[in-house]
Amino acid sequence: MKLKWALLAVFFTITTVLTGCEPLLVLDPKGPQAERQANDIMLSIGIMSFIVIAVLAILTYMLIKYRASKQSEDYEPPHIEGNPIVEAICVGIPVIIVIFLSIVSVKSNYIVEATPQGYEDQEPLVIYASSSNWKWHFSYPEEDIETVNYLYIPTDRPLEFKLYSYGPITSFWIPQLGGQKYAMADMVTTLHLAAEVPGEYMGRNANFSGEGFAENAFNVKAVPPAEFDEWVEEVKETASPLTEEKFNELLEPGHLGQSTYTGTHLEFSPAPEHNHGSSEQDEHSTDEHHESGHSEHDDEHSQH
Template identity: 75%
Template structure:
């Protein structure tokens, strides 16, 4: 009786704790890419739940139907050779499940790698997101501003993040907006996102990168396009310029708070020019010209200072 009540208390306590937990961020999407990912997770969970329910149901049926107490003491089960129907079923069902999940996975992968649905005809906001030990640098080349450890983005606009690293391999991840993608030192990887809902979201490095990994996070705020434009103008008017000497200090290992600068580091320390993984080939020339234009703007800005 004591064991029984202890077990019930444990179950009740566990449910009470789980009831107070916040929902999983990946299952609370705020953008089209994250919604696609969440749907795939739910489909996978439902598929696995059906399999588990079927297996436990069959197990309960077999245990009850063929329990020892039902048979006579001299009962000997018949010798049965392979049953073609049963063998076909136990092989075909897993194959069908694998094919189904493979189709869902491949289809969703192409969707999240492309420009979000509904934003195909819209010019994306390009942000270079670079990591260092243990901080994130966000460069807005068209706006000619840069932030550290926080990211402001407009809602209802396609976002194109170009990721790379000034240190070890890191992984850029905003769970409520989309899946994670690696940032490396010798190439640029491209991540397409969009935010449908204004709000504040958590972003982080999802790849272990040393002792400061746990605090390698950044704050994301999605706002209306009008608010975003106002913020950009405010930064341009009031933030101190980002110099090469200052950026060298920022690259030193350590943790920092949130910083804001006018100008970017792209002019004096451009990103790697190697393979752009995840970018659209048809836009490479356009991106290259935008990149060069951004460098000219930064050089002009610093020459003025």
């Protein structure tokens, strides 16, 4: 038994030292959604530690008190059927914990599935993020530009990601801004995020998608709004236009570096949006859809 505790102690020291240096990505939020999630995580870790400690305490007590080596030879353990009161407590406490966590969970669900709190009155920046083996394409329909494998976003503005995939199911994830969501071939899902601190963040596909999956990551740069506008202007001046031919070339399986284009692929290869997408499509964003992808409705409708 001692050996076990000694090893556990060593282990926990190592991990504390290891993790003490810098905060874990998920627990180091830079936006409201990630913060909500980090708070939920910390809260549940707290409650759960309490449960684990309670179980360990009862177990240790039982093992020390009732081990055979401490009892007389002729001790005969009694026959004990269940006791309704004890069992009611064993049911009651977990039920209370589960109810409490359920309330937190449901509340958080509605929060992370909507425009971030405090940003409701702002017009969100809509970005279409689509994956192909093994790249990410980010289309900014409003700005009429497109990037590959990197994302530029303004801080302090709600972001609405429209996710879909040219291939296997992928999952769009920027841990420090908020949790992930799937990108799929036959529907568009919506992820609401916002960044509050300028900086560079890691973003990646979290869902296994084949050979190039490990490297299927992208870089996220959050900058103040003014700087973001400057960047857009700059792209418009310097980048080459995205043609259908070029886009098809980009879709070829493989890895690409970062690149930037004017225009978006939504014009000739629209998102599969009309397919019963996410139920919470916000009203203000529906206008965007109609402008950005008008022709899509004709030929893709029949696929559904």
